[in-house]
Amino acid sequence: MGLTQKEFIHGVVTTSFYSKVERGMNKISAVDFLKILMLNNVDEEEIMNRIFSEGEQVKSEPDLKVQLLAAFNEKDKEKVARLNEQIQDSNMDDNIKTSVLLIDSVVNNKIGSLSQMEKNKIKRKFYEVENWAENVSTLQLFSNSMLIFDFDELEYYMRQILKTDIKNKPISTQRIIASICMNYFYNCYKNKQSDSAVYGFRIIDSLASIPDFGIYKIVANYYKALFSGDKKSADEIISFLNKYGAKVVANTLPKCHI
Template sequence: MEIGTMLRNKRKMLGLTQDQFIHGIISKSFYSKVERGLNEISANDLLALLAANNINLNDFVNNTDSGSKSDRLKVEILVAFNQKNRHKVQELNKKIQVSNCDQTIKLSSLLINAILNNELDKISLSTRNEIKRKLFNVEKWWNNVYTLQLFCNSMLIFNFDELTFYMEQLAKQKDISTISFDAQRLIGSICINYFHNCYKNHQTDDAKCGYQIIENLAKLPDLTIYRIIKNYYQALFTGNLKEANEIIEFFKDYDLKEIYKVLP
């Protein structure tokens, strides 16, 4: 039984329409495809749907037949990843690798385990290439919190040209300001990581697509930090060291060490 089928069964058991069940958390068109097994639902969105409908997570995972072991493992590792539970992720990854889960789930599990346990360098080249092919094989990947989170945390396995390709794809999306806050926050983090890659690779002109993406984010106070860091890199890359230093001093004034200490 697929996760989408499990959700559909729960929804019908509660006597709810799709609109009533999703509570505006994701779009009806996206959710409809989840139920039909055409879209993958992120861990954050799954947890939000279950919470909104007062569905116990353990009951959801365990209240399935024996033929759905792979789906239970998939849900469990998504939840463990969302909770940053390293030990649990390690255990589940071992189970998934020897299970009858499909290759996409096994690759995703490997990546999740490598990210949380700082072992990206241990992933073989062939596995890295397969992960790259599978990671973005999701409809509207730029609106999928799970895919964005994995991409943000695994950018080290991509070369600069590959990163630029996906950043240019992101820059073409004009509706970024309308997607979920969590997705926009992750996109902002992806852009900051990309700026650092531009700096390391001496490809500062390529940062322009990142500037555009951040400007397309919703004008929300919680996303302002990404615009400030974008302004720093833009000043640094254009040789405006006075402005760049002023931004560093701003971060120091507010004791934001986790920001200014990692900036070049």
């Protein structure tokens, strides 16, 4: 349209925010999006038709992600690698592609082959997004990339998440945050930093009080028992998980040998 970004947005959002929308780093609300179209006399119906037309081309993307999750849980290395190739060739968000690349690297033991430059590129994404801890894409990316961070960095990012209004986030976002905590607890165990697990415990306590998060709270209690040396409680939780259909979860937990 021959307009600058400032002229195009008419003050509906800030120029810096909109600049990141254009680069795929921020998401704009439907209300603001339609308001900008209206102020620029753009045919909303034409834009919507274009969006839905493009959506037809990528309608299989959610299915790819479901398949990837199943392959990851089954540790099916070949399938993960194959799905990674398909997703890299799709129109998915760049953060999702990076997350999937990391999943493939973890499952196929290729994390060590990532160059420092590649690791730094991933880490930079958290500085490029305003309020990364409020952004679903960067939260998901963090969950999948925690293995490339030093422990001090992990602790710093956990403190940032803790400062957000966790309980009032969408359930899907809270689930991602809960998964981050599960990965963080394991890192605390691996790095012998049990005292730092308190940030994860506080986040888990901040989740909405709904049954969906029951398994996360059970696992958090397991790590509390593990870090305090309470072998009896730890064994009881493992037994409970095995008895009630959560053997996959129980098998991923480090065992208490005290």
